[in-house]
Every structure is written in structure tokens, then in C-alpha cells.
Amino acid sequence: xxxxxxxxxxxxxxxxxxxxxxxxxxxxxxxxxxxxxxxxxxxxxxxxxxxxxxxxxxxxxxxxxxxxxxxxxxxxxxxxxxxxxxxxxxxxxxxxxxxxxxxxxxxx
Amino acid sequence: xxxxxxxxxxxxxxxxxxxxxxxxxxxxxxxxxxxxxxxxxxxxxxxxxxxxxxxxxxxxxxxxxxxxxxxxxxxxxxxxxxxxxxxxxxxxxxxxxxxxxxxxxxxxxxxxx
Numbered sequence: 001x002x003x004x005x006x007x008x009x010x011x012x013x014x015x016x017x018x019x020x021x022x023x024x025x026x027x028x029x030x031x032x033x034x035x036x037x038x039x040x041x042x043x044x045x046x047x048x049x050x051x052x053x054x055x056x057x058x059x060x061x062x063x064x065x066x067x068x069x070x071x072x073x074x075x076x077x078x079x080x081x082x083x084x085x086x087x088x089x090x091x092x093x094x095x096x097x098x099x100x101x102x103x104x105x106x107x108x
Numbered sequence: 109x110x111x112x113x114x115x116x117x118x119x120x121x122x123x124x125x126x127x128x129x130x131x132x133x134x135x136x137x138x139x140x141x142x143x144x145x146x147x148x149x150x151x152x153x154x155x156x157x158x159x160x161x162x163x164x165x166x167x168x169x170x171x172x173x174x175x176x177x178x179x180x181x182x183x184x185x186x187x188x189x190x191x192x193x194x195x196x197x198x199x200x201x202x203x204x205x206x207x208x209x210x211x212x213x214x215x216x217x218x219x220x221x
Binding site for chain 1: 142144149150151152153154195197208209211213214216
């Protein structure tokens, strides 16, 4: 069974701070995804990658950026956090068959 | 593009009853339909999936049915237990076309003892 790790699990941060949400998987999966989940439960795809050096924007516009320098890691960065970024962020791999536990971000 | 609708948004049942969640999709080219269960504080977990060449699939207490003509698919949970309480998501995609998954809006299932 694949393992996907996300850190931190919870983050409370002030407006204007730069943050990076980490996502890593141990199975060598090429396809990885970031979803934003609002309190209404809906899952919105914000970024995806089909392999190293491949990144694409998802269906929901996001001010975050991602990178894929190594197969195992797919970090998401917010250069300047705002209260509107408060949400749950979920990472997934290989056709969304495996989801990480999520990072709950609160920007004050 | 694909659009997936999911109903109901909330569902309350008594322990032992059956629960049914329904989804419809718009793109006739979609051929892969997974279902996810998300418990509180966790990420979604794939619980069952079905491909368009199959009309029904069962795994213990859960089953999924697919009607390609009507473009709808359903999740059936029998003999519900309190631990089945969670948010359930359906999704659809065209795997051959390498299309991304399109998720439904989720159903919050509450099973009361």
C-alpha cells in the first residue's frame, strides 16, 4: 500500500508569511496532485504533475505554486499567505488512488 | 468537460439500514468511476471503483452499480454500522484519455446506533 505523507498536519500563520506545504510519497508514483477542500467538502484540483519537471495548474485558480524536482516530493508554496487561503490542502498520487492526510491551514 | 452531480448531500440512517448515494455524469467518454470515503481529519480513501465494461461490482457490504445509458452510478452500503459514518465522494474520468478525475460534491453519511 502506498504511503503519502503531508507536513505539517496543522498550520496557523499570520498574513503575509511565506509557507511551504510538504507532500512526499514512497512508491515512485509519477502522477501527483494537490487539492483544496473547502468547509463545504468539495474537492478542487489546484495543481498536478505527471512527473519530474512537469507541473500544471488545475481547475481552480490558486495563488500557490508547486515544484517537482524529485519524483518523491511535490511541495506547494504560498509566497504571501492571506486569510482567503485558509483551507484544507490534500495531496494525492497516481490517479488519486492515494490521498495524504491533509494540511489544515489557517491564516490569521 | 465532465460534470459530476451527487445526491443527497446528507444522509442519515439507522444502524443496520441500507444507504444509497447516487451520482450522474455528463461525459459519455468517461469510463472509470471510483468512490472515496473521507473520515474526519483524514484524506479521502478509495473504497471501490468500477469501469464502464462492468455493470456492478461488490465488495462485502458495499456495491457500486453503473448505468452507462443513463450516465449514472450509485454506491450501496448494506447493514450500515456507525463506523460507516463519513463523507463519501464519487468521481468520474476517462482513463484512456488520461483525463483528470472530476469529483462529486460529497455526501455526509451519518449512521445512528
